[in-house]
């Protein structure tokens with residue numbers, strides 16, 4: 001496989017574009033209208049080694065709030081429903097890139113406690129289809145500059161993502177995907193068995209059923225601290241004047257004919273000409289408030305963490321013969337997950353049968369796992385589309401926009417999703433990167449099906 005030059009980082013030329021090695025980071029600098037008109041959070045302490053030192057000298061007594069706790073106003077230009085990573089990122093880029101700051105993010109609980117705070121934190125852009133490939137690569141580039149952009153440590157760790165293969169057919173599929181990535185300038189390396197052994201000697205290379213034959217490696221992939229991503233976007237959006245309103249559940253969507261006019265909430269009605277939904281596993285429920293029936297199913301996905309260990313897994317590894325993925329947190333726990341529960345549910349909790357299902361795959365890949373104690377298990381509700389690809393689009397109702405269908409993979413999409421959703425809301429039209437991520441693709445039969453297996457709530 002040929003490899004293009006290292007892609008550039010945010011702050012470079014302003015528009016993502018197609019073609020060889022040409023996906024470029026977009027404008028992350030402040031919108032011109034906002035350069036002299038930053039919102040209420042402008043007094044926000046800038047985080048730095050110097051501020052840490054000076055605050056430490058004062059016994060850490062001088063840290064202010066990271067973001068305000070505003071009461072809802074009667075009306076906003078834009079309302080974003082859902083204070084997860086996607087909703088907060090959308091509000092941030094609306095303010096920063098498009099200069100739209102009269103924005104409220106409405107969250108029914110505390111921010112970041114949905115899937116954003118429950119995921120296994122894997123970040124990557126190793127996709128096959130060009131539509132997904134360009135979008136996720138754009139998102140990864142935003143990740144690479146996110147800490148500087150937000151002035152917040154999201155603990156982005158580009159430790160690599162290694163997808164194992166266990167048969168000749170899987171090697172062919174991995175090579176095809178790697179070539180597709182490299183054709184647009186995304187880094188990918190096809191490793192043989194000995195190269196994988198050098199990276200991850202603890203794997204069961206000679207497993208009788210699933211011998212490890214090699215792996216597809218994306219070195220720029222890795223992990224980030226999930227809840228810090230929500231906090232970082234909230235703080236930065238607040239500083240630009242966005243109202244992040246917690247404990248404010250949307251209970252209804254107001255319409256006049258085919259246009260939305262506002263929302264009903266547990267804290268009263270709020271008017272807005274533009275409303276963006278970014279509620280992940282609750283997408284069908286919130287869309288139903290506006291009378292929309294979407295091609296999305298809600299399923300539970302679980303994850304686990306073990307007791308803390310000395311460094312053992314210094315990359316992200318995914319099993320090719322079952323659904324299992326693992327990394328090691330900075331505290332030392334092994335963090336891993338597997339398949340969906342397999343039936344529709346809105347329950348954010350773990351179940352016993354998945355313990356056996358996930359651990360069977362894990363131990364087949366990495367037998368030493370059987371010696372560990374698992375500390376915690378939890379679940380999140382996934383918004384699964386029937387082709388495994390997301391939706392960032394307008395809806396049949398004027399002023400109502402949809403961000404959802406993230407399946408297993410929405411955490412890595414967080415900055416790219418927010419950036420594209422903000423563009424779509426601000427311009428009432430999609431960006432080229434999300435032009436195919438529409439509801440209409442299901443009507444028109446233009447599925448974005450990475451696995452090529454047809455209608456099923458798959459994950460990529």
Ligand SMILES: Cc1cc2nc3c(=O)[nH]c(=O)nc-3n(C[C@H](O)[C@H](O)[C@H](O)COP(=O)(O)OP(=O)(O)OC[C@H]3O[C@@H](n4cnc5c(N)ncnc54)[C@H](O)[C@@H]3O)c2cc1C
Nearest residue numbers: 082084085086108114115116119120122250380410411412
């Ligand atoms: C166990 C698990 C592991 C995962 N692992 C990965 C991974 O390794 N890599 C990856 O890329 N992705 C992963 N994901 C997927 C990823 O977590 C999600 O796709 C992503 O976090 C979705 O972000 P979000 O902001 O759309 O949703 P959320 O973080 O769920 O935010 C939606 C918010 O909307 C709020 N809300 C819902 N209804 C209302 C309402 N009526 N009014 C107001 N607020 C409302 C919710 O309270 C919630 O806070 C995983 C998910 C799970 C559960």
